[in-house]
Amino acid sequence: MIKKGWFQKKLRGYASLQGYQKPQKYTGVLKLDSNENFVIGKQYQQDLIHNAQKISDVREYPLGRAEKLVDALSKYLKVPQNMIGIGNGSDQILDLILTNFASPQTRVLTSEPTFGFFEERCKLYSIPTTKIPFSKDMTLDLSQFMEKLKNSNILYIDSPNNPTGFQFLRKDLEKLVKKFEGLVIIDEAYGKFGDYSLINLSKSMTNLIVVQTFSKAFGLAGLRLGYFIANKNIVDVFSRVIQYPYPLNSIAIEAGILALQKPQIISDTTNTIKKERKRIIDNLRKYDAFEVFDSKANFVLFDAKGADSHVFTAMIEQGISIRKLGKIGKHEGCLRVTVGTKEMNSKFLLAIRDLLG
Numbered sequence: 087m088i089k090k091g092w093f094q095k096k097l098r099g100y101a102s103l104q105g106y107q108k109p110q111k112y113t114g115v116l117k118l119d120s121n122e123n124f125v126i127g128k129q130y131q132q133d134l135i136h137n138a139q140k141i142s143d144v145r146e147y148p149l150g151r152a153e154k155l156v157d158a159l160s161k162y163l164k165v166p167q168n169m170i171g172i173g174n175g176s177d178q179i180l181d182l183i184l185t186n187f188a189s190p191q192t193r194v195l196t197s198e199p200t201f202g203f204f205e206e207r208c209k210l211y212s213i214p215t216t217k218i219p220f221s222k223d224m225t226l227d228l229s230q231f232m233e234k235l236k237n238s239n240i241l242y243i244d245s246p247n248n249p250t251g252f253q254f255l256r257k258d259l260e261k262l263v264k265k266f267e268g269l270v271i272i273d274e275a276y277g278k279f280g281d282y283s284l285i286n287l288s289k290s291m292t293n294l295i296v297v298q299t300f301s302k303a304f305g306l307a308g309l310r311l312g313y314f315i316a317n318k319n320i321v322d323v324f325s326r327v328i329q330y331p332y333p334l335n336s337i338a339i340e341a342g343i344l345a346l347q348k349p350q351i352i353s354d355t356t357n358t359i360k361k362e363r364k365r366i367i368d369n370l371r372k373y374d375a376f377e378v379f380d381s382k383a384n385f386v387l388f389d390a391k392g393a394d395s396h397v398f399t400a401m402i403e404q405g406i407s408i409r410k411l412g413k414i415g416k417h418e419g420c421l422r423v424t425v426g427t428k429e430m431n432s433k434f435l436l437a438i439r440d441l442l443g
C-alpha cells in the first residue's frame with residue numbers, strides 16, 4: 087500500500103536542509119571568496135576556449151572525446167588510463183560516489199569542518215557521519231581518526247582541507263589510509279598547493295579514490311572538469327555503469343586537453359600563489375586582532391576574534407568579497423580569503439591596514 091502524502095513528507099524533509107551555501111554574488115568586487123584562481127591570465131583562458139571551440143562540433147555528442155581527455159590526463163599524471171575517471175567537476179564525482187556506495191546504513195568518517203558540499207550531501211542522503219574536530223591551532227589529531235576507523239565504512243579527507251588549509255604530514259595520512267579497510271576518498275582539490283599527493287598509493291590500493299579538479303590550480307572552475315585516480319576496478323565500474331554517458335561538454339573536454347599541454351603555466355601560477363600565500367599570512371600576522379592559520383591551499387583562514395562581521399562588511403565596502411565562516415571550533419569569527427593576483431592581494435592587505443592600522 088502506498089502511503090498517502092509520502093512525497094509531501096519527503097519534500098518537507100529536504101526543505102528543512104540548508105543546502106550548500108554559495109557566497110553572495112556582488113557585482114564589480116574583487117572576488118576572493120571561492121578559492122578560484124585569478125593568477126592564471128584572462129587571455130590564456132580566452133585563448134583556451136577559443137581554440138577548444140574551433141575543434142569542437144557541438145551538434146555531436148562528445149562520443150569518445152572523454153577518452154581523449156583521460157589519455158591526456160594519463161600522460162600528465164603518469165598514471166595508466168584505466169586508473170582515471172572523469173566527472174562534471176569533482177562535486178559530481180563525490181556525489182556519485184556517495185549515492186552509489188553510501189547509504190543511511192554506512193558511516194562516513196571525516197573532519198569538522200570539512201568541505202561544505204560533501205557534508206551537505208551526506209545530510210541530503212541521510213548518511214551518518216563521525217566528525218573529528220580540528221584542534222585550537224587548526225590541526226587534526228591522527229590518533230582520533232585511527233580510533234574511529236573501525237566503526238566507519240567510508241573515510242573522507244580533503245587534503246588540504248577546506249576551509250582550514252591544513253594538510254596532514256604525508257606519512258601520517260598514508261598510515262591512516264593504509265590501515266582502513268573501507269572506502270577511502272582523498273579529495274585533492276587543493277593538492278597542487280600542498281606538499282604532496284597520494285596518487286601513487288592508489289596504484290597499490292584497491293579501496294582508495296584520489297579526487298582532483300581543473301577548478302583550482304588550472305583556473306578553470308567555470309568549465310566544471312573533475313577527475314579521479316583509483317584502482318582499475320573502481321574506474322571501470324564508475325565509468326561504465328555509474329557515470330552519465332556524457333558528463334562533460336565538448337568544449338570543456340577540448341579545453342582540458344589543451345590546458346594539459348602547457349603544464350609549465352600551471353606550475354608557474356601555483357608557485358606564485360604559494361609565494362603570495364606566505365605574504366598574506368605574514369602581513370595578517372602583524373595584527374593582534376587576528377589569529378592566522380598556516381595554509382597549504384590557495385586561501386588563508388584567520389580568526390577575527392568576534393569581529394568577523396565587521397571585517398567582512400568593511401571589505402565589501404572596499405569592494406572586496408571574502409568568505410565569512412563564523413565559528414569554527416573554539417574560534418568565534420573565522421574568515422577565509424582566497425590568494426589572488428599580487429594586485430588583488432595588495433588591495434586586500436591595504437584595505438585591512440586601513441581598517442586596523
Ligand SMILES: Cc1ncc(COP(=O)(O)O)c(C=O)c1O
Pocket residue numbers: 120121174175176177178201244247248273275276298299300301307310311312
Ligand atoms: C575540498 C573541495 N573539493 C572539491 C571542490 C569542488 O571542486 P569542483 O569545482 O571540481 O567541483 C571544492 C571546491 O571548492 C573543494 O573545496
